[in-house]
Amino acid sequence: MVTEKIIQVLAEQYDMDPDTLSADSSFEDMSFDSLDVAEMVMTLEDEYKVSIEMSAEIKTIGAMAQHIEDKMAQ
Amino acid sequence: MSFNIIGTGRALPKKCVTNDMLASFLDTSDEWIYTRTGIKERRILTDESLLDLAYECSLAALENAGVAAEELDLIIFSTLQGDYISPSLCCLLSKRLGAVCGRQLDINMGCSGFIYALDIADSYFRADKAQKVLVVCAEAMSRISDWTDRSTCVLFGDGAGAVVLEKGDGFKAINLTVDGAYEDLYVPIPQGNCPYSPHSDEEGFLKMNGQDIYIFAVSAVVREINAILEQEGITPDEPDYYILHQANTRIIDSARKKLKQPAEKFPVNLDRFGNTSSATIPIMLDELNRAGKLKNGGKLIFCSFGAGLTTGVCAIEWTKQ
Numbered sequence: 001m002v003t004e005k006i007i008q009v010l011a012e013q014y015d016m017d018p019d020t021l022s023a024d025s026s027f028e029d030m031s032f033d034s035l036d037v038a039e040m041v042m043t044l045e046d047e048y049k050v051s052i053e054m055s056a057e058i059k060t061i062g063a064m065a066q067h068i069e070d071k072m073a074q
Numbered sequence: 075m076s077f078n079i080i081g082t083g084r085a086l087p088k089k090c091v092t093n094d095m096l097a098s099f100l101d102t103s104d105e106w107i108y109t110r111t112g113i114k115e116r117r118i119l120t121d122e123s124l125l126d127l128a129y130e131c132s133l134a135a136l137e138n139a140g141v142a143a144e145e146l147d148l149i150i151f152s153t154l155q156g157d158y159i160s161p162s163l164c165c166l167l168s169k170r171l172g173a174v175c176g177r178q179l180d181i182n183m184g185c186s187g188f189i190y191a192l193d194i195a196d197s198y199f200r201a202d203k204a205q206k207v208l209v210v211c212a213e214a215m216s217r218i219s220d221w222t223d224r225s226t227c228v229l230f231g232d233g234a235g236a237v238v239l240e241k242g243d244g245f246k247a248i249n250l251t252v253d254g255a256y257e258d259l260y261v262p263i264p265q266g267n268c269p270y271s272p273h274s275d276e277e278g279f280l281k282m283n284g285q286d287i288y289i290f291a292v293s294a295v296v297r298e299i300n301a302i303l304e305q306e307g308i309t310p311d312e313p314d315y316y317i318l319h320q321a322n323t324r325i326i327d328s329a330r331k332k333l334k335q336p337a338e339k340f341p342v343n344l345d346r347f348g349n350t351s352s353a354t355i356p357i358m359l360d361e362l363n364r365a366g367k368l369k370n371g372g373k374l375i376f377c378s379f380g381a382g383l384t385t386g387v388c389a390i391e392w393t394k395q
Contacts, residue, residue, distance in 0.1 A: 033110055034285040035324050042289055054285065 002048075002065040009043050010061070023062030040064075048072060077199045077207065078242030078393040081139025082360035084235045085130035085212075086117040086347065093228070100224040107228050112323025116231030116348030118216045124157050127234035128167050128212040131360075135208065136171075138363070139238035143171040147204040149178035150194055152187030152211040152352040154261065155218060156180060167210065177204070184259075185319050186250070186378040187211055187352030188235075189386025193248050195239055207239040211352040218261050220279035229321070230280075231348030235356025247306050248388040249298060258283040258290070259381040288325060291379045295329040298387040299377055306389050310335060314372035314392075315362065319379055320344035320354035351380070368392045 003023045011018040016030070027037055041052045044064070050071040058064050092115045093104035107113055119127075128151070136143060149164050156163030162180035167173075177198075183190040191209045198204040215230035264278040295318060303310055310333050318326050323342055330340045343358055350357060355376050362368050374390040 035110060035288050035322075038285045038288045038292075039328060042292060 002068050003061060005047065006040075006044065006061050006065055006068075009047065010040065013039065013043065021061060023065065024060055026060045028059065044068060075199065075241055075243060076196045076245040077239040078244035079237050079359075079390065080240050080242075080394055081135045081137070081141065081238035082236070082356065082363045083131040083134025083136070083138060084233070084353075084357045084360040085127040085134070086231075086233045086357075087119045087122055087127065089118045089120045090115050091118050096224075096228055100222075100228070102224045102228060110322075110324070111229060112326075112342065112345055113229065113348045114345045116346075117233055119214055119232045124153065124212050124214045124232075124234070125163060125166050125170065127232070128163060128210050128236075129170050131212070131234040131236040131356075132167060132171055132208060132210050134360075135236035135238045139240075141206055141238050141240070143168075143173040145206045146171075146173045146208050147175050147177060148195065148198050148207045149173060149175065150191040150207065150209045151178070151180045152183065152191050152209070153180060153213055154182055154184060154187075154351055155214065156212075157214075163212070164210075173208070183352070183380075183384055183386075184382055185321065185349070185351045185354070185380025186382065186384040186386040188355045189248065189376060189378050189388055190250065190384075191352075192239075192245065192376075192388055193250060193386075196245055196248065199239070199241055205241060208236060209239065209356070210234065210236040211356050213351040213353045215280075215349070215351055218278065218280050220277070223279070225284060226280055226282050229349050231350050233347055233350035233353045233357055235350075235353045235358075235360055237356055237359065242393055244391045244393040246389040246391060247302055248386070249302055249305075251294075251298070251385045253383050255383050256381070258286045259383065261381075288322065290383055291321065291325045292328045292332070294379050294383075294385045295325070295377050296332045298385050299329070299333060299375060302375065302387045302389055308373065308389075312373055313339070313375045313389075314369060315367075316340050316375045316377065317355050317358050317362075318377050319349075320347070320358065321349045321379075352378075354378075363394070368394070370394070
């Protein structure tokens with residue numbers, strides 16, 4: 001659920017085809033730099049009303065979705 | 075009664091350093107720097123002193139205002155670090171300008187220094203302790219940048235901007251915030267040699283966590299601008315210009331899109347000057363003023379953010395004829 005939402009947000013924000021994105025897509029593969037990631041974090045924080053702490057572990061859409069789900073469960 | 079801005083000035087070092095010049099000694103490129111920051115070149119002090127820049131922009135602002143240095147009652151000088159730790163640079167500037175006022179001070183509120191200086195000036199006008207005030211922001215970022223760190227030194231430039239203020243009603247509202255967080259943006263002081271105190275190995279260079287500062291900056295700019303617009307009962311469409319601290323075009327673009335405003339209302343000059351800390355807003359204001367782009371009665375929003383972490387936002391009515 002969160003994964004699909006992240007894909008939708010990224011596809012809109014960066015004009016990408018959502019069909020090319022999946023839980024395994026890494027931000028590096030998408031040529032995201034640190035500020036693209038920052039923009040994504042802000043958008044997802046607004047969407048899910050959680051505080052997202054970026055770390056080097058969060059490299060893929062799936063990992064980001066898991067982090068948000070963990071935060072929402074707290 | 076508060077103040078009107080009646081004169082502006084700016085001064086930049088003559089040495090222009092392009093991204094390609096940085097790529098000659100750092101592992102970076104023009105494309106990398108430009109796409110992440112919007113910066114193409116910056117000015118760097120060589121044989122000028124910071125006082126030289128401060129003097130040049132102050133003289134330009136006084137001439138633009140038609141005010142003589144002897145008429146000034148107060149000088150507020152914003153800088154992260156002057157030419158000396160002591161004396162304050164305002165003292166040397168006032169001597170060179172021929173100003174005779176005893177009321178003058180240096181302040182260090184990082185990139186928000188200009189907005190904090192306007193707040194201090196406002197208090198002097200309201201207390202009827204000043205008729206003419208000079209606010210100068212002069213920054214030598216090149217002296218505190220680590221020129222081996224490609225993630226920070228490419229971002230900054232040296233420069234100075236000044237405004238002259240006189241009694242009036244053009245200063246409408248101001249909000250300032252500080253949260254005390256420093257880990258993501260700070261400059262350590264150079265180590266002393268006292269045998270009784272511990273020494274760290276940390277060099278006196280600016281340290282920044284760009285990603286976290288980016289998130290802070292975009293969120294803070296949008297929040298603070300919306301708050302002051304609401305406070306003043308004006309819609310986001312009404313101001314002629316939003317003059318934001320020039321740190322990164324992506325911060326400016328992101329905030330602008332969230333506020334749903336056209337690009338021409340958020341002027342940018344950091345492609346040419348980089349981030350000159352507290353000098354960015356007065357430099358931009360002077361560019362707009364001298365290009366004849368500021369209309370009498372037009373509304374301006376100034377918004378800054380920086381180390382502290384601070385924010386400063388103010389609403390101005392441009393009243394200069």
